[in-house]
Amino acid sequence: MSSSSRLAPEMIIEDFLILTDNGLYCRIGNFYLDPKHAVEHAVISHAHGDHAVRGNVNVYCTAASAAIIQHRYHKQAGKNFLIYSWSDIFDLNGVKISFIPAGHILGSAQILLEYLGIRYLYTGDYKLQEDPTCERIEFVKADVLITETTFADPSVKHPDAVDEIIKLNAFNHNVLLGAYSLGKAQRLSRLISDHCPQRSTLVHHSIFSLNKLYESFGFSPGKYELYNRKQMKQPDQNLVYIIPPLTFNSYIRAKNVVRAFASGWMKLQMNNDLQLLISDHVDWDDIITMLKEVEPRQVWTLHGNGTYLKEHFKGKLLVKLLNNAD
Known part of the structure; x- marks a missing residue:
C-alpha cells in the first residue's frame, strides 16, 4: 500500500482501542485483545498465560494457540474456539480481523484490525530474531501500530x-x-x-x-x-x-x-x-525496524515503557502510551 493511497491521520479513531480493567477493548467490535480476565469475546495473539487467560466464552486464535491453551487449561480453556489460518479474514461487528505471524512462539500472531478503511495492527509479543521453532514474523502496512515496549530502551540491545x-x-x-x-x-x-x-x-x-x-x-x-x-x-x-x-x-x-x-x-x-541473554521480544533496534516496515501514522504502546519512543519521535510521529494517562 503506497503512502498516497493511505487515508489521512485525522480519520483514525483515537479511542478505537481502550485499556480497561479487563484489558484492551475494541468498543466498536465489542471484543478484547488478550484480555486479563475472562470475557465473552477474546481475540488472542498467543498462548502465554499473560495473554491467554482461562475461561473465555469465545476464543478467536490460530490453531497452534488453541492447541496450547487447551493443553494447559483443559476443561477451563474456554467454551468455544474459533480457529483461523494466516490467510483468513473474519468479522466481529463490522471490524475485519486477520492474524499475521509474529515470530514470538509457535502460533503467535499480530492482530490486524480493519475498520472504515483504517488498519490498526496489534503486535502482541513479537521478535525479529531467527527462530526455527516458530513461524517467522511477517510485515504488513498499517495506519496505527499498537506495539509492545517491553525492551523499548535505546540502551537495550539483545545479543545474537x-x-x-x-x-x-x-x-x-x-x-x-x-x-x-x-x-x-x-x-x-x-x-x-x-x-x-x-x-x-x-x-x-x-x-x-x-x-x-x-x-x-x-x-x-x-x-x-x-x-x-x-x-x-x-x-x-x-x-x-x-x-x-x-x-x-x-x-x-x-x-x-x-x-x-x-x-x-x-x-x-x-x-x-x-x-x-536470550530474549523472545524485540529490542530498541527491532522496534525501529518494525516502524520502518509498517509505516504507521501513529504508534500506541503497551506492555512496558513507551516514553523513550515518544521522546525519540517527538515532532515527527505521534506516539501514544495506552498504559499511561497521556
Missing part, C-alpha cells in the same frame, strides 16, 4: 542467540538451565541441538509435553530426552537440563552444575554462574 548459546561449548559441566516452558524452552533445545552438538538436552516433564505439541505442528525443538535424575547426578557429562522458573528456583542448592537462566532481563542473570 547463537553467540549466547555457544557459551555452553566452553566447558563440559552439566548445566541447570532455567527457561519459560512455552516458547523459550523449545527455542533453547533447538539452539543446543544445532550449535552444541556434544551436549545432550534433558527437559522437565512440563516442557516435554509442549515439545511434542510443537512437533505435531511441524516445528522441531531438536534432540532432547525426558529428564533422568540418575543421569543428571553424574558430573561433567555435557548435559543440559532445561527447567521452568519455579523448579529452577527450588533447585538453588543443586551441586556440581552450572546455573543459568535464559532471558533478556538482566535481573534474571543475577546470582547465576553463566549469563545467557
